[in-house]
Amino acid sequence: MTDLIxxxxxxxxxxxxxxxxxxxxxxxxxxQLVGEESLFQSTARRLSAPGFAAPALVTASDFRFIVLExxxxxxxxxxxxxxxxxxxxxxxxxxxxxxxLHDRAPGALMLVVPSDHVIPDATHFRExxxxxxxxxxxxxxxxxxxxxxxxxxxxxxLALSRAxxxxxxxxxxxxxxxxxxxxxxxxxxxxxxxMHLWNSGIFLFSTTTILAAxxxxxxxxxALTRAALQDAQPDLGFTRLAPDPWEDLTNISIDxxxxxxxxxxxxxxxxxxxxxxxxxxxxxxxxxxxxxxxVTMGPSVPLDCTDTLLHATHAxxxxxxxxxxxxxxxxxPDAVLVAHKDRAQDVKEAVAQMKAxxxxxAETLPRDYRPWGWYESxxxxxxxxxxxxxxxxxxxxxxxxxxxxxxxWVVVEGRAQVTIDTEVTIxxxxxxxxxxxxxxxxxxxxxxxxxxxxxVQTGDYFGEDDIHRYEDLYARGLxxxx
Amino acid sequence: MTDLIxxxxxxxxxxxxxxxxxxxxxxxxxxQLVGEESLFQSTARRLSAPGFAAPALVTASDFRFIVLExxxxxxxxxxxxxxxxxxxxxxxxxxxxxxxLHDRAPGALMLVVPSDHVIPDATHFRExxxxxxxxxxxxxxxxxxxxxxxxxxxxxxLALSRAxxxxxxxxxxxxxxxxxxxxxxxxxxxxxxxMHLWNSGIFLFSTTTILAAxxxxxxxxxALTRAALQDAQPDLGFTRLAPDPWEDLTNISIDxxxxxxxxxxxxxxxxxxxxxxxxxxxxxxxxxxxxxxxVTMGPSVPLDCTDTLLHATHAxxxxxxxxxxxxxxxxxPDAVLVAHKDRAQDVKEAVAQMKAxxxxxAETLPRDYRPWGWYESxxxxxxxxxxxxxxxxxxxxxxxxxxxxxxxWVVVEGRAQVTIDTEVTIxxxxxxxxxxxxxxxxxxxxxxxxxxxxxVQTGDYFGEDDIHRYEDLYARGLxxxx
Numbered sequence: 001m002t003d004l005i006x007x008x009x010x011x012x013x014x015x016x017x018x019x020x021x022x023x024x025x026x027x028x029x030x031x032q033l034v035g036e037e038s039l040f041q042s043t044a045r046r047l048s049a050p051g052f053a054a055p056a057l058v059t060a061s062d063f064r065f066i067v068l069e070x071x072x073x074x075x076x077x078x079x080x081x082x083x084x085x086x087x088x089x090x091x092x093x094x095x096x097x098x099x100x101l102h103d104r105a106p107g108a109l110m111l112v113v114p115s116d117h118v119i120p121d122a123t124h125f126r127e128x129x130x131x132x133x134x135x136x137x138x139x140x141x142x143x144x145x146x147x148x149x150x151x152x153x154x155x156x157x158l159a160l161s162r163a164x165x166x167x168x169x170x171x172x173x174x175x176x177x178x179x180x181x182x183x184x185x186x187x188x189x190x191x192x193x194x195m196h197l198w199n200s201g202i203f204l205f206s207t208t209t210i211l212a213a214x215x216x217x218x219x220x221x222x223a224l225t226r227a228a229l230q231d232a233q234p235d236l237g238f239t240r241l242a243p244d245p246w247e248d249l250t251n252i253s254i255d256x257x258x259x260x261x262x263x264x265x266x267x268x269x270x271x272x273x274x275x276x277x278x279x280x281x282x283x284x285x286x287x288x289x290x291x292x293x294x295v296t297m298g299p300s301v302p303l304d305c306t307d308t309l310l311h312a313t314h315a316x317x318x319x320x321x322x323x324x325x326x327x328x329x330x331x332x333p334d335a336v337l338v339a340h341k342d343r344a345q346d347v348k349e350a351v352a353q354m355k356a357x358x359x360x361x362a363e364t365l366p367r368d369y370r371p372w373g374w375y376e377s378x379x380x381x382x383x384x385x386x387x388x389x390x391x392x393x394x395x396x397x398x399x400x401x402x403x404x405x406x407x408x409w410v411v412v413e414g415r416a417q418v419t420i421d422t423e424v425t426i427x428x429x430x431x432x433x434x435x436x437x438x439x440x441x442x443x444x445x446x447x448x449x450x451x452x453x454x455x456v457q458t459g460d461y462f463g464e465d466d467i468h469r470y471e472d473l474y475a476r477g478l479x480x481x482x
Numbered sequence: 483m484t485d486l487i488x489x490x491x492x493x494x495x496x497x498x499x500x501x502x503x504x505x506x507x508x509x510x511x512x513x514q515l516v517g518e519e520s521l522f523q524s525t526a527r528r529l530s531a532p533g534f535a536a537p538a539l540v541t542a543s544d545f546r547f548i549v550l551e552x553x554x555x556x557x558x559x560x561x562x563x564x565x566x567x568x569x570x571x572x573x574x575x576x577x578x579x580x581x582x583l584h585d586r587a588p589g590a591l592m593l594v595v596p597s598d599h600v601i602p603d604a605t606h607f608r609e610x611x612x613x614x615x616x617x618x619x620x621x622x623x624x625x626x627x628x629x630x631x632x633x634x635x636x637x638x639x640l641a642l643s644r645a646x647x648x649x650x651x652x653x654x655x656x657x658x659x660x661x662x663x664x665x666x667x668x669x670x671x672x673x674x675x676x677m678h679l680w681n682s683g684i685f686l687f688s689t690t691t692i693l694a695a696x697x698x699x700x701x702x703x704x705a706l707t708r709a710a711l712q713d714a715q716p717d718l719g720f721t722r723l724a725p726d727p728w729e730d731l732t733n734i735s736i737d738x739x740x741x742x743x744x745x746x747x748x749x750x751x752x753x754x755x756x757x758x759x760x761x762x763x764x765x766x767x768x769x770x771x772x773x774x775x776x777v778t779m780g781p782s783v784p785l786d787c788t789d790t791l792l793h794a795t796h797a798x799x800x801x802x803x804x805x806x807x808x809x810x811x812x813x814x815p816d817a818v819l820v821a822h823k824d825r826a827q828d829v830k831e832a833v834a835q836m837k838a839x840x841x842x843x844a845e846t847l848p849r850d851y852r853p854w855g856w857y858e859s860x861x862x863x864x865x866x867x868x869x870x871x872x873x874x875x876x877x878x879x880x881x882x883x884x885x886x887x888x889x890x891w892v893v894v895e896g897r898a899q900v901t902i903d904t905e906v907t908i909x910x911x912x913x914x915x916x917x918x919x920x921x922x923x924x925x926x927x928x929x930x931x932x933x934x935x936x937x938v939q940t941g942d943y944f945g946e947d948d949i950h951r952y953e954d955l956y957a958r959g960l961x962x963x964x
Contacts, residue, residue, distance in 0.1 A: 020802075299841070303832050304825070318817045318843040320502075320832045323825035327809070329818070335800045336813040338820050343786070343805035350785050350802045359781070361800040378860040379870060383911075384894035386868060386936055388861060408914050410890045410938040412866035429865075430940040432890050432914060454868055456892040456936045458912040 003109050003133065005204070007047040007055040008097040011040050011067060011115040012084050014060070016351040017279040017344070020335035021313060024363035029116035030066050033277065034286065040067065040115040041074045046122040047113065054079035056101060058093040061085070064238050065371050069392070080104075083235075085228075085243035091257035092249045094203075095214050095225040096241060102207035109136055110210070112203045112254075117276050118286055124272045131170035132204045132268045140266040141213060141259065142204040143175060145197025147271040151187035154278050156180060156199040156255070158267050163194060168271040175265035178255060197267065200274055203254070209264070218257040224249050236474070279344040280328040280337075284309040300331075307341065335361040371474035372397050373450070385462040389443075391416075391451040396444035398472035405459030405466065407435040409443070414451035417444040440470060485591050485615065487686070489529040489537040490579040493522050493549055493597040494566050496542070498833040499761040499826070502817035503795060506845035511598035512548050515759065516768065522549065522597040523556045528604040529595065536561035538583060540575040543567070546720050547853050551874075562586075565717075567710075567725035573739035574731045576685075577696055577707040578723060584689035591618055592692070594685045594736075599758050600768055606754045613652035614686045614750045622748040623695060623741065624686040625657060627679025629753040633669035636760050638662060638681040638737070640749050645676055650753040657747035660737060679749065682756055685736070691746070700739040706731050718853075718956070761826040762810040762819075766791040782813075789823065817843040853956035854879050855932070867944040871925075873898075873933040878926040880954035887941030887948065889917040891925070896933035899926040922952060 014027040022028035029040040037045070044055055056079050059067050064083055071078055082096050094112055101108055111129070119125050132142040145158040147168055157179040165171050178199065182190060190196040205213075214222040224245045231242030259265060275286045287295040287309075294302045298312030300319040311330045312319035319331040326341040339347060354362035367376040372395035378386040385405075391397070391414075399419065409416070410432040418425055418433050419442040426446070427433050435441045437459065445451035496509040504510035511522040519527070526537055538561050541549050546565055553560055564578050576594055583590055593611070601607045614624040627640040629650055639661040647653050660681065664672060672678040687695075696704040706727045713724030741747060757768045769777040769791075776784045780794030782801040793812045794801035801813040808823040821829060836844035849858040854877035860868040867887075873879070873896075881901065891898070891914060898909040901924040902917060908928070909915050917923045919941065927933035 020800075301832060301836060303828060303835070310820075312818070316816055318502075318836065318841055319820070320818070320829075320836070321820050322828050322832055323822035324809075324820060325822075327806075327820065329811075329820045331813070331818040333815045334798055336794070336802070336811070336818055338792075338801070338803050338806060338809065338811045340805035340807075346785060346804050347802075350783060350804055353785070354783060354800065354802070359800055378868060381894065381934070384934070384936070386860060386870075388868075406912055408890075408892045410940070412863065412938065412940050430888055432916065432938075434914065452863070452866070454866070454936075454938045456894065456914075456938075458892070458894050 003137065004053045005047075005051060005129065006053045006079070006101055006105070006108050006110045007044075008094070008101070008110050008112045009040070009043055009047075009055050009057050009115045010090060010093055010112065011057055011063065012060040012087060012093065013114075013116065014087070015116075015278075017347050018277070018283070019347050019351045020330060020332050020337055020361065021311075023361075023365050025062065026066070026365050026367075026369065027063075027116075028277070030063070030070060033283065034118055037074065038070055039118065039277070041070050042122075043113055043115045043117070044071055044076050045074055046119060046125060047111065048074075048076050049126055056080040056082065056097050058082045058084060058097050060087060061240070066369055081238045083238050083240045085241055085246045087251070088246070088249045089251045090254040091218060091221050091252045092225050092246070094210065094254045095218075095221055096229055098207045098210045098214075099226055099229050100239070102211060105207075107206050107208045109133070109204065109206050114201050114276070117200070117274060119272065119274050121272045125270070128170045128268065128270050128272075129204065131172060132266070135172045135266040135268075136204045136206060136209070139209050140172075140205070140264050141209060141262055142172065142266045142268055143259065144200045144202045144204075144270045145267045146200050146274045147269060148191055148196070148198050151184065151191045152198065153182055153184055153187050154282070155276065157182065157190050157196045158199050160195045160197065160267065164197075164269045168269055170268050170270065172266045172268050175267040178260050197269060198274070199255075200270065201276075203259075210258070213258045213262050213264075217261045218252075221249060221252065221257055280309060280330065280339065280347065281341050281344040283311070284328065284341065298331075309341070334366050371395070373445075375455075380462060383458060383460065385457040387455045387457070389453050389455055391443060391445040391453075393445055393448045393450060396473055397442060398467075398474075399440055399442040399470040401438055401440045401468050401470075402459075402466050403438065403468070404461040405457045406437045407441075408456040408458070409433050409435065410454045410456075412452050412454055414445060414449050415447045416451050416453060417446045418442070419444075442471075485619065486535045487529075487533060487611065488535045488561070488583055488587070488590050488592045489526075490576070490583070490592050490594045491522070491525055491529075491537050491539050491597045492572060492575055492594065493539055493545065494542040494569060494575065495596075495598065496569070497598075499829050500759070500765070501829050501833045502812060502814050502819055502843065503793075505843075505847050507544065508548070508847050508849070508851065509598075510759070512545070512552060515765065516600055519556065520552055521600065521759070523552050524604075525595055525597045525599070526553060526558050527556055528601060528607060529593065530556075530558050531608055538562040538564065538579050540564045540566060540579050542569060543722070544851075548851055563720045565720050565722045567723055567728045569733070570728070570731045571733045572736040573700060573703050573734045574707050574728070576692070576736045577700075577703055578711055580689045580692045580696075581708055581711050582721070584693060587689075589688050589690045591615070591686060591688050596683050596758070599682070599756065601754065601756050603754045607752070610652045610750065610752050610754075611686065613654060614748070617654045617748040617750075618686045618688060618691070621691050622654075622687070622746050623691060623744055624654065624748045624750055625741065626682045626684045626686075626752045627749045628682050628756045629751060630673055630678065630680050633666065633673045634680065635664055635666055635669050636764070637758065639664065639672050639678045640681050642677045642679065642749065646679075646751045650751055652750050652752065654748045654750050657749040660742050679751060680756070681737075682752065683758070685741075692740070695740045695744050695746075699743045700734075703731060703734065703739055762791060762812065762821065762829065763823050763826040765793070766810065766823065780813075791823070816848050853877070855927075857937075862944060865940060865942065867939040869937040869939070871935050871937055873925060873927040873935075875927055875930045875932060878955055879924060880949075880956075881922055881924040881952040883920055883922045883950050883952075884941075884948050885920065885950070886943040887939045888919045889923075890938040890940070891915050891917065892936045892938075894934050894936055896927060896931050897929045898933050898935060899928045900924070901926075924953075
């Protein structure tokens with residue numbers, strides 16, 4: 001193939017059905033759910049190969065440093081990171097990516113991929129794409145349809161205009177129509193008929209084709225998105241779409257806004273494994289079960305269980321299941337889920353209830369990601385708190401002070417540059433420094449390796465709102481936080 | 483009543499059926515399983531009233547400081563703490579307590595009580611005891627029989643010689659016989675017949691009576707225990723029974739050794755609530771369930787559950803149950819149990835399996851109790867470890883050194899006296915001190931309030947065997963540990 005393919009990774013979503021592993025502050029696509037990499041990292045690596053340009057990302061502001069950090073860990077650079085001011089579903093995200101790519105490379109081919117799916121055979125997936133290129137070059141919107149192996153009610157389906165080839169090769173054909181998530185009887189019929197595939201949500205088209213489709217089928221999405229891109233602000237390498245026009249956008253999926261109305265739709269069958277890991281039942285199904293249908297992940301011990309998932313996420317937390325049938329158990333140090341497997345969809349409702357009650361675990365993890373790195377609270381007592389803090393190479397926290405706590409910093413990995421009032425010192429590994437109450441101080445990592453320190457706070461109040469900021473590299477509000 | 487009653491609390495056991503809450507290093511009786519106090523504390527308070535002497539305790543060496551600490555917290559002093567070299571079941575424990583009490587107060591009345599049972603109405607229980615006094619004074623071994631309200635197969639039963647009074651008053655009568663834990667059909671028959679009570683394991687007798695019974699029915703237990711007591715070593719206020727004769731004792735219960743053979747057995751009915759909390763099903767039954775049979779303890783969220791126990795032990799760990807029926811879920815930061823309620827007895831087997839695999843959570847908690855206080859590891863990285871350490875007023879750690887780690891101590895509560903090589907300094911709250919690799923050091927709490935410090939260790943190895951001890955107040959092995 002001669003055309004460079006420009007991957008666009010959609011990674012702004014924050015589903016709750018995989019709670020407690022997936023949280024609003026650190027959703028599913030960034031979690032090491034399968035294997036050693038996050039789903040987002042696997043997606044980026046799947047499309048990092050000859051013939052593919054560097055990926056563009058569309059994400060939320062809260063995730064902008066997570067995506068860069070995770071890409072850096074797999075040694076992939078992003079061509080562009082578009083920041084959505086708020087979540088507006090996939091149509092505005094795809095439109096913004098198309099407009100931006102069209103500016104840089106008019107008429108280029110773009111491959112839109114969700115970043116939270118599992119496609120175990122990356123090579124096979126990449127080898128399927130060339131079959132879609134002629135149609136995409138020819139003005140078609142190409143969607144990839146997955147060969148179904150069960151009557152799944154949790155996916156949308158694609159109706160074919162003719163039966164797939166007997167060997168299920170990636171022969172393009174005209175897409176007849178989209179089918180909404182079916183009821184069980186309909187799903188059985190779709191599977192038995194052999195004329196339907198699962199809708200993977202993966203698309204290939206040229207920027208010219210998709211922008212014309214937006215112009216025809218969703219002109220207001222195109223106009224508002226174009227305005228948001230025109231007024232976008234560059235920020236530390238990110239492109240922040242302008243909130244003003246963006247907020248007027250309807251929350252609408254690319255399927256509804258464009259695909260279901262377009263006439264130039266082509267489908268390419270894909271016969272490899274694929275899962276959207278949409279809920280815990282899907283995770284259970286995706287993993288290799290033993291003869292009794294039991295899947296264990298992490299340090300977990302099943303005793304006489306059947307058709308059960310035991311998922312312990314932390315090496316120092318043991319999960320034991322006894323006599324369980326069709327149970328999902330997910331253990332984390334700050335939250336545990338135990339659900340009947342048939343009720344996997346209701347995790348969403350439980351999270352909504354916790355959120356309504358103000359339970360922090362509903363949306364956040366102990367580890368809190370910030371522009372400069374991350375921290376986690378290890379223990380909070382009435383008169384002290386201990387945090388672990390990691391600062392990226394070259395990064396710096398804001399110049400700040402606290403009214404109600406002093407801080408002891410012990411550098412345990414790397415090297416810190418510490419400003420206290422007017423004095424700047426270097427604190428080496430295995431050295432410590434003391435920040436009195438009220439002192440203006442700043443923590444920086446001047447080195448090329450991560451800095452880890454243990455912060456022991458002493459005082460009588462440890463809330464994040466006892467931070468008075470004087471200077472901040474990351475354009476966060478100065479003065480008293482939040 | 484004129485006779486002082488001497489409570490003897492048996493608190494050396496370490497059952498595993500309430501894992502993960504109950505561990506070998508910190509078993510059930512010391513856990514806050516019901517209400518604000520541990521079962522042991524509730525037991526001690528139940529018998530702390532006019533007419534009762536200070537309690538004697540029989541426990542294991544590992545628990546000797548836990549029992550004192552927990553008694554101090556409820557402001558009860560122990561008359562004596564007997565330390566069993568190894569666990570030998572209840573017969574040797576009762577025999578040792580009887581011999582020791584007989585030395586101090588010949589012929590005194592002793593009330594033997596397990597320390598891990600629930601008796602919610604302490605007043606009613608105490609008011610039942612006078613009914614047993616005449617028989618006990620008269621040379622009877624009095625056992626208390628609990629009015630059964632279900633066909634329980636997990637308890638032993640007591641056969642009466644005549645029906646209880648219609649109002650179930652505490653009228654003593656001759657005990658006909660002991661009945662082993664019955665099968666379900668037998669249990670139904672025992673319940674329906676109205677001539678059987680549950681065996682509570684609580685006994686009242688004089689030291690003269692029980693020592694005569696040992697002499698008659700278990701003379702070798704009496705002889706070996708007497709020898710172990712004669713050679714006992716006093717140790718910081720504890721009485722350490724001599725291991726040499728003690729190790730020759732058979733592991734045998736007081737029921738088997740004496741009660742089931744004695745002819746002078748009297749039973750006093752008790753019509754209040756009682757539970758041995760023998761497994762998680764018993765805990766579920768003991769708590770007030772909602773209309774659907776759901777019991778929640780701690781921060782737990784049930785959604786459409788029935789006949790289920792959700793027990794979250796820590797304020798910062800949320801437990802969510804969805805669509806569960808007859809499930810026990812117990813969440814702790816380092817271990818989670820999910821079991822079908824009918825399989826509650828198999829927790830023991832799961833713990834045995836974990837122990838066989840060397841999983842530390844099988845027997846120990848993150849919090850490790852020592853003579854001088856306790857510590858817990860908050861985090862372990864490749865190059866650092868952070869511990870929280872609490873030192874009792876007046877207590878001191880051994881003089882020690884480490885070959886492979888330096889330590890930073892930040893005092894967050896109280897005041898520390900720190901010896902480093904030849905220098906002794908006082909470290910106040912919100913001050914820190916540094917212990918270089920290889921330095922001989924000692925931590926002491928010179929104050930009258932507990933000392934809490936955060937220890938940040940840096941180095942390349944953090945095992946407990948990198949402690950070289952030079953001096954130790956607590957008679958632990960000097961030189962290299964374990």
